[in-house]
Amino acid sequence: MKIIQLFYKSSVFYAFNIVLLISNLGLGKADITGQWNFTNGLQAEIGQDLEWNYEQGEAEFGKASKFKVKTLNNEDPMVMSFPNSDPETEFSGLDVYHGGEPNGGSDWLLNQYTLVMDLFYSVRSYNKPRALIALNDFEGAQFQVGTSNGIGSRSFHGKLRPNQWHRVALTVDHVLGEANYFVDGNLVGTEAIGKATDDNGRLAMEDVFHLFNHSSESFGGFISSLQFRDEAVPASVIEELGQANAAGIPSEPPSKPYLVSMTPKPTPFRRPVPTDILPNTVIQSTWKDGKAAMRKDTVKLNLNGKPLDVSAKRSDDTVMISAIPENLLEPLGNYEVLVKFNDSNDESHSKQWRFTVTNFQKIQSDIALPIASGREPGFLVRSAQATAEAAIRHDYNRAIHQLEDILTDIEGNAVENVAYPPEDGREFDLIELIDFQKEGSIFGHFEMDDYFPGIPGEEDHDTNFSTEVLAYLALKAGTHRLGITVHVAKPDQNDEDRFKVFVGGNARDRFSQEIGSFELTLLGFREGPNDTTFDFTVEKDGLYPFRIIYWNKSRNAALEFYSVDLETGERVLINDTENNDSIRAFSSVGQVRRPYVAMASPPPNTSGNSKDTPISIVLSDDETKVDASSIKMYVNRRRAKPSITRAGRHTFVEHLPEHKSLSELDYDVKLTFKDSTETTLTREWSFSVDARDKMEITGYWNFSSKLKAVIGSDLVYLDGESGATASATEFGITTDFGVNDISGKPASVMKVGHVGSNANFGYLMEHGVSANGGGNRANQYTIIFDVLFSGLGNGWAAVLNMDSQGDGDVFWRRGDGGLGQGGGGYEPDDPELKVNQGQWHRVVLAVDLAKGVYEKYVDGQYHSTQDNAGLDGRQSMKPSAWLFNDNDGENGEVYVAAIQVRNGKVSQEEAKALGGASAMGIPMPTPVRGLWNFDEGDLSATLGQTLDYLDGAKGATAGATDFGTTESFGIDGIDGKPANIMKIGHVGSNQNFGYLMTHNIEPNGGGKQVNQFSLAFDLYFSGKGSGWASLANFDNKGDGDIFWRRGDGGLGQGGGGYEPDDPEVKINTGQWHRIVLAFDLAAASYKKYVDGLYHSSQSNGGLDGRQSMGPTTWLFNDNDGENGEVYVGSIAVYERELTAEEALAMGSPKSSGIPTNLESAPDPEVIPTISLTLQADGLITIEFKGNLQSSANANGPWKDIDATNPATISGSETRQFYRTRN
Incomplete structure (x- = not known):
């Protein structure tokens, strides 16, 4: 007997938010934690030594008389002379690790502290800006001496x-x-700085601050003493300190043991930065006794809350505390150290700090071979080269195709390999060192440069080539840093040598581990050597197979491969036999090289792949060959039937899976095959497909609420809220600034002022585009700008820095209205298409670096194609990009009305449809034209224009309006969660009561009014007020047009207009509901939906009738007082009639509000089915949909069957159960 069971797919999602909070335990009273008198350079009297922020530069130490500086109370003090500085000078201030303890309610920030300095400025600095204290390394000084010669932050x-x-x-x-300022013991001013919010104040301090560091020019002077206290001392204490003195600021030994040094150093957490903290770091801190001594027997050290074995060693009055983590720390891991101890008075103390580990990778130990197996020292190297005129791309895919000798040009023609082959018919040359320069000239860090093997080729040119390097590296267990130096041209030439480094059991295989790739480090408008380093760990000694893929475009070419000493930074060429510290390389280990996967598409671990992209694998023979007849492919555990073809040494495998739903689909692929020695090889990988192929808006900013995002993440000032960018930024409408309206209509804009050279000027844009195109960065995207260039400032105005480093990537050129970068990169194909000064334009940057395409459009017209660096090149984006940024001051005054980011490249037709700049903003695929979620506690729009009080800011409407949360108003949350909402009180009869909604929808439907539109509300009626509560007055006159009826929960207007088709679809008092009103008055259609369910159709006045809208609509208005108390979670207006399916997909209210994107109703899952047919020959045919499984027991365990529909089984089987499922 067979049992057929049908199971439906179910998914369970688990989300864990783990918050680890370690509080300060038993902190003693505040104390002096840092004192520096400059008697011995940067050495501290109390606390930790000072460190140069970058270099010493022109800073000097010596007696005041050395610098012709006045004595102090007739004595000649030791001083530090600090020079004028800016972000480009070697001297950029001092890093001060102050050793203070968190306070003011925070577990990791100092909200209360005191700084005292003895300073001398000459007349040369008078009336000039002088940086004092910067709280971070990017924002500029928060505390300064201003041009008025006063001290302060925002006031002086x-x-x-x-x-x-x-x-x-x-x-x-x-x-x-408050912050208080003192000069010579006298209180000279108090500044309101706001109380800490969420334990975080604007001027709160992390573990380090920066002395004399600024984001722009700062003038120099002299300092003889510096003191830090982790408390805000009263004015009386400062008064007692008096005036500057040659003996320094009065101090006494701290009462408790104090910190002298710590390793690793704390890293910033407010705005994380890359670190060089290694995974095998030892955690150490050194303490000096104060008036009380440390009891080393009481020392404890926790790492992320877990105790470590700790060593505490005393030497005189100093104790060094050390601990080694049990395991290697995780790459990019965030760690918190907590040290606790008692002093000789038995008082308990603690110190905590945080750090982030550098990014590194772990190499699997199972690929290691015995070091003794290494044969033939050196590297296997080969090159492949295209003809000089070949039109080929400049990316990794080109390099692989070129090295596999299957490269085609952009027109699909085969590209000949003109590189000289290795000698004696071998596949590779044996090379001792990787230190190449195309002409054998000295380049980079070493002087052993040789020609690239095979280059120059048969055509006697040295461009358009790729090089492969293979070797087994002899690595010791531990952490390693390797480096590669290549040539890069100036940014506008888009000509960078690039590379990738792989390690694996077969390093040539596409599924080997990528541990390094090109990173631009030669910043600025420069040409020369570019260094990239990458860190990794190995668990045991052994030989590890490495592969380098290098590719060149034109101009210079160079490649160096070396190790970097983790302590000294010394570079040593790999396999330099004359250097005992060099890592040895071997070209062979006595094993046969087996076939490998040369290419695989979609790439492993990628998402958002097109549904039309087939699974494509290219297998390449090596010393053994692929047996094509043995190839098997499994997709999501089901046997697939790919096409298999063979040409030369390559086997091509391709399969297009069937996508079953319009959602993101995950695929697991398994490929097995045998080689000519009957060895079975297996490769497995995963990727996901967006079967909808729907481009989405991932970021949108219209500046109606300053830097707040309409969609995505808010913009951030690149140099912080107190930096030059914030100072140069203004918000308003076009008329405020005296610039042209957009198409004759005023619009909200952001003015970006011109500030001159400032590498930190700009706006941080988290664009929301995930890595795509098969790379590690955002390679396929579109960015749209509505901008007006005033012409003030530099002749080249930066628009965008795509890779967030170095030179900008897109500029406007004032001289001719050009747009782009580099020689020939600004000119349009049509000379008449310009970005004119003083005019609004819509600029579209459409990028698909996976195909090497980067197109520019202006006002819907094709402008030109821009040269680019290909996949993951400089035009690709990390998680953030920098707006209006350039490293050397090429910026100008610009007005911005809107910026939009999409997660794919728009087509020429789509760019054309975007048209020119509009006061209504940049069109969106969604029909939403206005959205209000009340998250800001006011009438501002999430999308569109701010609502207005119909009777003014001081009228009855404003008086009856409150903003808060569901909790603050004491009502139920939305879908069980608290939410920001607006409360509308009941005021009785008042025909001017309500809210003015400007919807930004043009007349449509063939009439003079807006006839095709929809409104959505998330509402909660309390029942207070009139028995009829108005929702909207569409024609802005007379009676309202849509009401809630308290008596029966009806929705509508007029006799018979309130009743639902289904009596159960009601709007109940004291409950949240989502109401959708959908209009197509051109077809006399007006439908109502409640919580996704159809309510009823409403009689209406048809085209341009009373339900149509003019430029505005009045919300919650009625002429004779039919209104009631209502809470509003969200309101949206759409430029068309929503369908029943879309209303259904919108469903019930959510605490997050009405979404900006409309989702279609979810597709029903493919329902698993199964049927059995007994054939005359005794066989049983199973026809099924889904995944076929079998078990000897009805309760399982169930196992997948590798079968396709229909399947056949023997009827003579013993008892067996079958089922299907998704």
């Missing part, structure tokens, strides 16, 4: 006289919300 107080010593002090207290 007192006066520092030139050619005089002054004792300058500041106290910060975010508990009280």
Whole structure:
């Protein structure tokens, strides 16, 4: 007997949010934690030594008299002379690790602290900006001496006289919300700085601050003493400190043991930066006794809450605490150290700090071979070269195709390999060192340069080539840093030598581990050597197979491969037999090289792949060959039937899976095959497909609410809220700035001022585009700008820095209205198509670097194609890009009305449809034209224009309007969760009560009014007020047009207009509901939906009738007082009639509000089916949909059957159960 069971797919999602909070335990009273008197350079009197932020530069130490500086109380103090500085100078200030403890309610920030400095400025610095304290390394100084010679942050107080010593002090207290400033013991000013929010104040300090560091020019002076306290001391203490003194700022030994050094150093957490902290780092801190000594027997050290075995060694009055983590730390892992101890008075103390580990990879130990197996020292190297005039791309895919000798040009023609082959008919040359330059000239860090093997080729040119390097590296267990140096041209030439490095059991295989790739480090408008380093760990000694793929375009060409000493930074060429520290390389280990996967598409671990992209694999023979007849492919555990063809040494495998739903589909692929020695090889990988192929908006900013995003993440000032960008940024409407309206209509805009050279100027845009195109970065995207260039500022105005480093990537050229970068990169195909000064334009950058395509459009017209660096090249984006940024000051004044990012490249037709700049913003695939979620506690729009009080800001509507949360108003949350909402009170009869909604929808439907549109509301009626509560007055006059009826929960207007078709579809008092009103008055259609369900159709006035809209609509308005108390979670207006399917997909209210994108109703899952037919020969045919499984027991365990529909089984089988499932 057979049992047939049908199972339906179910998915369970688990989300874990783990928050680890380690509090300070038993902190003693605040104390002096840092004192520096410059008597011995950067050495501390109390606390940790100072460090140069970058280089010492022109800073010097010596007696004041050495610098012809006045004495202090008739004595000649030791001082540090610090020069004028800016971001380009070697001297950029000092890093001060202050050793203070978190306070003011925070577990990791100092919200209360005091700084005291003895300073001298000459007349040369008088009336000039002078940086004092920067709280981070990107924003510029938060505390300065201003051009008025006063001290402060946003306001300046007192006066520092030139050619005089002054004792300058500041106290910060975010508990009280004030900063106080002192000169020579006197309080000269108080500044309101706000109280800490979420334990984080604007001027709160992390573990380090930066002395004399600024984001722009700062003038120099002299310092003789510096003191830090982790408390905001009262004014009386500062008064007692008095004036500057040659003996330094008065201090005494701290009462408790104090920190002298810590390893690893703390890393910033407010805005993380790359670190060089290694995975095998030892955690150490050194302490010095204060008035009380440390009891080393009480020391404990926790790492992320877990205790480590700790060593505490005393030497005189110093104790060194050390601990080694049990395992290697994780790449990019965030760690928190907590040290606890008691002192000789038995008081407990603690210190905590955070750090982030560098990015590194772990190499699997199972690929290691015995070091003794290495044969033939050196590298196997070969090159392949195209003809000089070949039209080929410049990316990794080109390199692989070229090396596999299956490269075609952009027109699909085969490209000949003109590189000289290795000698004696071998596949590779044996090379001792990887230190190549195309002409054998010295380049980079070493002087052993040789020609690239096979280059120049038969055509006697040295461009358009790729090189493959193979070797087994002898690595010791531990952490390693390898480096590769290549040539890069100037940014506008888009000519960078690039590379990837792989390691694996077969390093030639596409599924080997990529551990390194080109990273642009030669910043600025420069040409020369570019260094890239990459870190990794190995668990045991052994020989590890490595592969380098290098590709060149034109101009220079160079390649160096070396190791970097982790402590000294010394570079040593790999396999330099004259250097005992060199890592040895071997070309052979006595094993046969087997076939490998040369290419695989879609690439492993990628998402968003097109549904039309087949699974495609290219197998390449090596010393053994592929047996094509043995190839098997499994897709999601089901046997597939790919096409298999063979040409030369390559076997091509291709299969297009059947996509069963319009959603993101995950695929697991398994490929097995045998080689000519009957060895079975298996490769497995995963990828996902977006079967909808639907481009989405991932970022949209219209500047109606400053830097707040309509869609995606808010923009951020690149140099912080107190930096030059914020100072140069203004918000308003076109008329405020006296610039042209957009198509005759005023619009909200952001003005970006011109500031001159400032590498940190700009806006950080988290664009929301995931890595795509088969690369590690965003390679397929579109960015759209509505901009007006005033012409003020530089002749080249940066628009975008795509890779967030170095030179900008897109510029406007004032001289001719050009758009682009580099020689020939600004000119349009049509000379009349310009980006004119003083005019609004819509600029579209459409990028698909997977295909080597980067197109520009202006006002819907094709502008030109831009040269680019291909997949993962400089035009690709990391998770963020920088707007209006350039490293050397090529920026200009620009007005911006909107910016939009899409996660794919628009076509020429789509770009044309976008047209020119519009006051209504950049069109979106979604029909939403206005959205209000009330997250900001006001009437501002999430999308579109701000709502207005119909009777003004001081009228009855404003008086009856409150903003808060469901919790603050004491009502139910939305879908069980708290949400930001607006409360509309009941005021009785008032025909001017309500809200003015400007919807930005043009007349449509063939009439003079808006006839095709939809409105959606998330509402909660309390029942207070009138028995009829108005929702909207479409024609802005007389009676409202849509009401809620309290008596029966009806929705509509007029006799018979309130009743639903289904009596159960009601709008109940005291419950949240989502109401959708959908209109096509050109067809006399007006439909209502509640919580996704059809409610009813409403009689209407037809085309241009009373339900049609003019430029505005009045919300919650009625002329005779039919209104009621209502809570509003979200409101949206759409430029067309929503369908029943779309209303159904919108469903019930959500705490997140009405979404900006409309989703179609979900496709029903493919329902598994199964049927059995007994054949005359005794066989049983199973016809099924889904995944066929069998079991000897009805309760399982069930196993997948490798079968396609229909399947055949023997009727003589013993008892067996079958089922299908998704």
